[in-house]
Amino acid sequence: MxxxxxxxxxxxxxLDPRRVNWLSVDADxxxxxxxxxxxxxxxTWIKAGxxxxxxxxxxxxxxxxxxxxxxxRFTYASLxxxxxxxxxxxxxxxxxxxxxERFPDVRSVPVNLPLVA
Numbered sequence: 517m518x519x520x521x522x523x524x525x526x527x528x529x530x531l532d533p534r535r536v537n538w539l540s541v542d543a544d545x546x547x548x549x550x551x552x553x554x555x556x557x558x559x560t561w562i563k564a565g566x567x568x569x570x571x572x573x574x575x576x577x578x579x580x581x582x583x584x585x586x587x588x589r590f591t592y593a594s595l596x597x598x599x600x601x602x603x604x605x606x607x608x609x610x611x612x613x614x615x616x617e618r619f620p621d622v623r624s625v626p627v628n629l630p631l632v633a
Contacts, residue, residue, distance in 0.1 A: 518603065520546075520593040522630040530589040530632060533577055541570040546603050547592035548611070549576065550632060551585040559632045562588070563615045564607035566600040581615045591630050603627050 523543070525531055533549065546566045550559040562582055565572055569592045576582050595603060602625030608616055609624055 517626045517628065518599065520595065520603070520627050522591040522593050522628075524591065530591055530630070533573055533588050533590050536573075538570050538574060541573070541592075543569045543592055543594045544597075544600075545569060545593050545595040546600055546607060547573065547590055548607060548630065549573075549582060549588060549590045549613075552587040552589055552632070559589075560585070561611040561613040564604060564611060564613045564619075566595075566604045579615070589632065591632075593627075599625060 523531070530552075544567065546564070547569050548561065549563040550561050552559060562585060563576060565576075573590060573592075582588070601620035601622045605619045605622055606624035606626050607613075607629075608619035610629070
């Protein structure tokens with residue numbers, strides 16, 4: 517298993533995509549978007565993806581399939597180019613996000629998941 521560092525705010529909280537300072541997000545890697553406080557007790561996973569985190573997240577925040585949810589949070593982890601596809605596939609297979617068009621056709625690379633509520 518690949519141990520990756522999921523990013524939190526300076527207050528040690530998961531990031532709110534509606535309030536984040538996008539200029540401070542400068543990373544290339546994988547990311548997760550989820551809704552907190554779902555009725556089933558855990559998070560509702562909305563999206564798993566990869567790429568330039570700022571660019572991808574700003575695009576997702578214009579996507580009504582994602583913004584229709586309240587209490588959104590996200591996190592990301594910087595990864596090298598040769599790790600992103602396998603990690604994204606693992607996140608997609610493991611979490612089953614609601615907004616998922618496709619995942620890379622590669623061997624999945626297991627990683628530690630962020631501990632979210």
